[in-house]
Each structure stands twice: as C-alpha cells, then as structure tokens.
Amino acid sequence: MKNNNWKKILKDPYLVAGGIITGLILLMIIVGFFWMPYEPTKMNAAEKLQGASLRHLMGTDNMGRDIFSRVMYGSRVTLMIAIGTIIIGAGVGTIIGAITGYYGGMLDEITMRVIDALFAFPSILLALVIVSVYGIGWVQLLVSLGIAFVPSFARIVRGEVLRCKNMDYVENARLQGVSDIRMIFVHILPNIKGVMASSILIGFNNAVLAEAGLSYLGVGSQPPYASLGRMLSDSQQYMTKSPSYVLGPGIIIVLMVLGFAFLGEGIRRWK
C-alpha cells in the first residue's frame, strides 16, 4: 500500500518537480544553520558589487557582503515569516470558518460580514497600520500578515463545512449523539483536508510574496540582516550596474514560490 503511494507520487510530474525544488531550498536553509560561505553581515570594501564568481556564488552587494550567504540567511527569515503567517491565518481562519459554517445563523452572518470587511481591507494597508502603531519588526509583520490571511481561509473552510454538514455521514454521527465540537474537528475537518492542503500551499506562496512586498516597502526585517524581499528592495538601484545583486534573491523567491505552487497543484490533483 505504502509502496503504491510512492509510485503514484513519483509518476506525478508536479509532485516530483515541487518536491525537488522545495527540497533544495529547504536543504539550503538547513545547511545555513551550520555553515555559510561568509558571515552574512561581514563587509568588505575591496569587493563591492562584484558579479557572480566561484569566490562569491551570487556576487557581492554594495557593502561587499556575500549575496549567497545573505540569501541563505534571508530565505530562512522569509520562510519563517511565511510559516508563521500560515499558522496564524490558517489556524484562526479554519476555526472561524468551521464554527460559523457549522452553526450558521446570526453568528455566521456577523462574523462573515466582519470577515468581508477585513477582506476588503488591503493587507498592505493593514500591515502599515500595525507597524505604525507597534513599530517595525518581523513579529509585527508576521502578525499583520497572519490577520490579513484569516479571511480567505475562513471563507474556504466555511464553504466546505456548509457542503459537508448535511451529508449522510454527518447525519449518521449526529444520530449517534456526537457533540458539536467533536463533529466539527473529528468528523468534518478531516474530510476537507485536500482542499485545505492546497489552499495552505497557495496561501504559503502568497505569504512569501506578501513578505517580499512588505519588506520591499521597508517594513520587514531590520538591517543588517535581511529577508529576501528586503534584499530585492535594496538591490533595485544597482540593477543596471550589478545585475547579479537583483538576480540572487529574485531567483530564490521565484524558486520558493514555484516549488510550493507545484506541490499545491500536485496535491490538488491527488485523489
């Protein structure tokens, strides 16, 4: 049985490509915890804005720091923010969506209208408001992105719960006297995990891009350490002079998003 599953996975080009790309990125991040070619904040006046070479795989930035080392560190930050965002967004969103979908009525109406309002609120504006009140930092960034991601999860889960709650197996369980909470979390949620998994992966991509976008606006991680989005923002003014500075973080963002997108697509097709 297990063997069979593996064979099926290996036959699916999306899962294979997604797995390889994501695996490579994760490998790079994990290696980064133990070893990096250079200290990511180490400046070197003699080697500013160099192109890619064996000495510096992705070249150096305007302070002579090794871009590959900074990318290794930066993708760690970006990934952490993306995971945190998804945990907050998907966690809170799922609970809200499941409860409102299951009970319906007034509670559902009010909650969903508030969610609608939140949905209409641009996530960047929300993040800027939170940052201007609580200051700049990656925790604030994570929380604001998390809040911004709640509505989409709440909606998806609510829709799925609505679809499932009148199905025979739910009626069956209800006749056996299963409590509401147990019904939602033990009986219904496991049945919508396929939809959840792909929306989490898509949400994950959006989180990576949103983090890049917000750091690009200067609200993300603090220098001298950098997330990928921040590096991209810093590098834009050197685009014509030293293209490798832009390409390094840019390529890694593309790969990260692509890997998860492939995985998401593969899981969606997996039936």
Add this chain to the structure above:
Amino acid sequence: MMRRSLGRKRGCSLLMVVLTALTVALSGCSSDKAGDSANGSESTGASTEAVTSSADSNAASSEDLSKLIVGIPQDIDALDPHYAEGAGTREVLFNIFEGLVKADENGNLNPAVASDYTISDDSTVYTFTLRDGIKFHDGSLVTVEDIKYSLDRVRGADSGEPLIKQFSKVDSVNVVDDSHVEVVLKEADSDFLTQLTVAIIPAANENPDTNPIGTGPYKYVSNSPMENFVVTRFDEYWGEKAYIQDVVFKIESDSNRIVSDLENGTIDMMARLTSTQVSQLSDQFDVYEGTMNLVQALYLNNAVEPFNDVRVRQALCYAINPQEIMDFVSDGAGVEVGSAMYPAFTKYYMEELNDVYNPDVQKAKDLLAEAGYPDGFEFTITVPSNYTQHVDTAQVISEELKEIGVTANIQEIEWNSWVDDVYTGRQFEATVVGVDATTLAASAMLSRYVSDSSKNFVNFSSADYDAAYASAQATNDDAEKTKYYKECETILANEAASVYIQDMPEYVVLNKKFTGYVFYPLYVQDIAKIRPAQ
C-alpha cells in the same frame, strides 16, 4: 428564513458602526502625524526623496541656450516668500526675492536691497541705507516704506504672531528718512543680521500669494502645480545680471525618471543626486560634487546608560572610523567632521577636531573596560527608514562596533515616529541622522547643545559648554565670538557629545552646454550664476 434575514440586517448595521469608528480613528491618526512632520522638518536632514506622481514631459529641445530647465523634486508650496515653508521652495524663491542682505557662496552676508548697514555697539539697533535706484520687478522703485512693511509683516506687528520665530526679538522697525531704516531689537543679538535675508516685497502688492514681486535677478512668470515654475531674467536688476533668459523649474517627482529625463534633454540640471544615479549618466553632463551642509553623526542620548559615561562615548568615537563609513556608503565621497560644525562655515569649522579620535580599537577597549564594560554592551540605533544613507551608515557602524565587543542593533522607524519618539520625545539610545542649519549663524548649529535647549535631543549637559556659548552670545566682537564658538566645538569633541561622522556628499548634474554652478553653504540654487558654456 425569518431569522436569517433579520440576522443579515443586524450584521449590516454592526458593520456600519465598526467602519465608522475605524474611519474616525484612522483620520485622527493621520492629522496628528501631519502636524508633527511640519515641526520636525525644519531642523533635521536634507531630503532627496520625492513623492511619486505624474509629471508633464513637454520635452523642449534645449539647443536654445537662452533657456534652462532645472529639475526640482517637489512643488512650490507658497509663492509668498514669508509663508514659504519647504526648503525646496526656498531654494527656488532665492532667485526672485532678496533681503536687506543676501548670502553669497562663501557664507558672507553682502548688502542687497540695502547698500550699507551699521550695527550699534550694543547690537540692538541695526541701521540700513536703501540702495539707490533699486527697482521691484514691476518697475516701481523700492522705498523705505516697503522695507518697513516687509519687516513688520514678518514680525507680525499687526497680528502679534511672528511669521518667523526669531523676529519676535524685534521691538520696532523705524523709518529714519527717505533712505534709512532702523531695526531695533528688544535684546542684544549680534547674529541678527543673518535673519535679515528675509524677502523685501512691495507694500503696494495686494496679492503677494499669487503675484510674487521681488527684487532678485529673476522675475516670476507662471506657476503650474505638479508641472513647472517659470521665471525670466529681470533686466533692471541692480547687481550682476543673470546670463540665461528663461528658466523653467520642472517638477521631477518620480526619482526613477531623473536619469532618463536628463539623458533625453527634458531637464538640463538636477541637484542632490545619489552617487548611483550619477554613475548611470553619460558624459554629456558635468557633475559638481559638493556637500549637503549638514552634520551626520551617531547621535547618542547622553542621559541614558551607558552613554552617560563620557568614557563609553569616547570609546565609540575611537571604534568608529568615519573614513570607512564614507568608503562603504558613498565610495569615499564626503567630508569628515569632528564636531557639530560643517566645513561650509569656513569661519568656525575646525579641521583639527577630526583628529581628536583616530581609529584605535585597543584604546576603545581600554576605555570600555575602565568604564566597567570590559565585555562590551548592547544598544539600539534608531534610524529613520526613508534615509538610505543613514540606514547604510548604521549598518557599517554596527559592523565596526563588533570589533570592540559592542552589539548595535538597528531599528528602522518611519520619519514621523522618528520626529515624535527620538527628536521630540528623546526616547532613544542612539540614532544616525543629519542635522543642518537654517541660517548662516554658528548658533544655528551650536545652540542645540546648551543644557536646557528645547532642541537638545541628545541631552548633552556641560557647564563649560553653557558658559562658552553664553559668552559667545554676549560679545559683539567678531573675533572673540568666533573664539568662543570654537571653544564650544572643542568641548563637544572632547566630551564626545556624539560620534561625529561627516558632511555628506551631494552631486549636482548640469548639461555640458551650461556651466558655472556654484554651491552655497545654505539650501539654495543660484541660477543667475549659470551661463552657456561657450
């Protein structure tokens, strides 16, 4: 079904309430911020930022050398010189209006509307002689009544509310005879001449806010918001007349378009470019390298641990190498400063103070150990996030301080919060920023270090300094005044009030068809000196 529709209605009204509350709360926030930024911008930094918006591109081919197109980063905020706030507006209006005296490129004040002046021995009465035959742009002669009108307007003689704060010192402006005016001060101030660069405007002009009339080398033609500001040469100017006939100040609000607009001839000149922008330009431009006329420093809050210990502050001075910062941030451009005075103040600048602390890691470590921090300490540098140069400088500092075991974390904050928390609230440990001067008086740079000054955001406190500064203010003898000001600077350096770094580099780009750009020690662009290259 009944229940559902009822629920929806209530949901809607609740939503309305929430949204209304939110709108009120948010709009409250924004108006607060606007007020704060207005009072913060007068004292700190020189911005090269520009707000994005559309700009017109009536690309005039500038083969016609009688016309010069100058790019400016933002709109003119007021045509009335007495109400103009922004430095970006003042630098343009400099070409249209003149005061009794006028600054030159060396920082001297020369007679302008006045042909001569005398200052009484006790520095309370300034007497000016009106320049003979000087005319306004509308062709009328300048009279002593116009001078009295202008100065009374600035000091708010009618309203009691001075337009420029320093003019509250003025007791009265008196017309002595047809060619003499005296300005009487309530208290002695030998530096007051620096304030009298304020524009002289005709009393007869009823609409100074839409029809600006001055005495400068250029006269106003038109102003199109978000587009351009046009002036033309004033042929009856009393002094050396301008070379270029027509000058258009074109609003270049999108900083990413500056390089391409220069290249395709849409603009001929632009000030305050970054070294990166300059490096992208072709060779049809002359690049003038000057400085921004400010003191960039790692400003330390002298009131908090551990910076209340002079040895710690000195240790940081030994550990931080200004030359290395300039190498990293601006490819070595910039001028090192060792105290709170930038080199354009030639009379007061003391180059020797740059050598008070030469980079010496061992000495820094010894001083730290002596102060009780043998293993270093940790602190936070708060930097305004809109100034890339300051953020980059903070990064280099943080790297340099690792050498002596000190961990400097960097916290970027938005400009308005910086003004609130750091500048006004003084809630910070250290910050990197540039401080500039609004007038040509040394006191513009030094008054903020007096213990009880409201601008003393670094909380510097030294009895010696206060005494030296008071002596400088009290004396009327120029040589003695300079001596005391220099003593002030020396105290700041020796006491390591902050870690003084540099006067940051500034690049002005001018099409090679023109020549003659000169830097001023103030925030102005003197277009009258620019001429065709041939």
